[in-house]
Amino acid sequence: MIYLKTDEEIELMYEANQLVGKTLGELAKHIAPGVSTLQLDKIAEEFIRDNGAVPAFLGYAGFPNSICTSVNEQVVHGIPSSKMILKEGDVISIDCGTVLNGFVGDSAYTFCVGEVTPEVMSLLKTTKESLYLGIQRAVEGHRLGDIGNAVQTYCESHRYSVVRELVGHGIGRKMHEEPEVPNYGRRGCGSLLRSGMCICIEPMINMGSKNVVFEKDGWTVRTKDRKPSAHFEHCIAIRPEGPRILSSFQFLEDVLGDKAI
Ligand code: MG
Ligand code: MG
Numbered sequence: 001m002i003y004l005k006t007d008e009e010i011e012l013m014y015e016a017n018q019l020v021g022k023t024l025g026e027l028a029k030h031i032a033p034g035v036s037t038l039q040l041d042k043i044a045e046e047f048i049r050d051n052g053a054v055p056a057f058l059g060y061a062g063f064p065n066s067i068c069t070s071v072n073e074q075v076v077h078g079i080p081s082s083k084m085i086l087k088e089g090d091v092i093s094i095d096c097g098t099v100l101n102g103f104v105g106d107s108a109y110t111f112c113v114g115e116v117t118p119e120v121m122s123l124l125k126t127t128k129e130s131l132y133l134g135i136q137r138a139v140e141g142h143r144l145g146d147i148g149n150a151v152q153t154y155c156e157s158h159r160y161s162v163v164r165e166l167v168g169h170g171i172g173r174k175m176h177e178e179p180e181v182p183n184y185g186r187r188g189c190g191s192l193l194r195s196g197m198c199i200c201i202e203p204m205i206n207m208g209s210k211n212v213v214f215e216k217d218g219w220t221v222r223t224k225d226r227k228p229s230a231h232f233e234h235c236i237a238i239r240p241e242g243p244r245i246l247s248s249f250q251f252l253e254d255v256l257g258d259k260a261i
Pocket of ligand 1: 095096097106107108202233
């Protein structure tokens with residue numbers, strides 16, 4: 001069952017997602033060598049609560065924290081820890097969710113810690129670009145496979161690989177609603193896209209092979225070959241005039257300035 005949202009519901013989704021964007025902006029001020037991922041988690045939780053919302057991830061299926069922090073070869077769902085200290089040259093995907101006025105916001109960005117190698121920067125840029133290519137295809141009358149195909153084709157043309165085990169998703173009153181939104185697929189295949197659908201598009205792109213391993217902590221997903229991975233996520237609504245991005249990277253990019261990806 002795919003829930004189509006009303007205009008009013010989409011405005012509430014926008015509010016929840018803008019708060020995620022602001023939280024990522026707050027975190028951008030603190031990402032630096034020597035900072036632990038647990039410190040970032042505390043900053044995010046406090047910021048979300050100070051803004052009258054609740055962290056969507058905290059307690060979700062038993063997840064212990066408010067954000068997912070996935071460093072280098074970790075793809076997604078990394079658990080914040082006082083033992084995970086960021087160091088120069090790392091990359092960290094921060095995935096953040098809020099619940100505000102009964103609706104969920106969900107967005108992710110991969111940040112650089114200091115200077116990263118040109119190879120890693122290229123992976124991040126390509127992954128972010130593929131997200132926007134996917135969003136461009138999220139048009140009424142297209143199909144889900146059009147989105148995944150755009151992401152996959154672009155990333156594979158740069159010799160990167162697309163994680164298969166994890167996908168984007170519908171979103172609304174619940175964080176994960178139907179449909180699944182894979183980052184791979186065939187044009188013209190899959191569910192028809194309709195105005196009022198709200199979905200998260202979230203490419204997870206590996207520098208090496210597409211294979212991943214699920215760690216024994218029950219959450220963390222990492223690349224099998226331990227090469228770096230990148231992850232960017234926007235929440236969008238499909239509207240008659242085209243896709244509307246409900247989340248925002250503007251707040252974090254204002255903080256990062258010319259260091260933004
Ligand atoms: Mg997310
Ligand atoms: Mg998501």
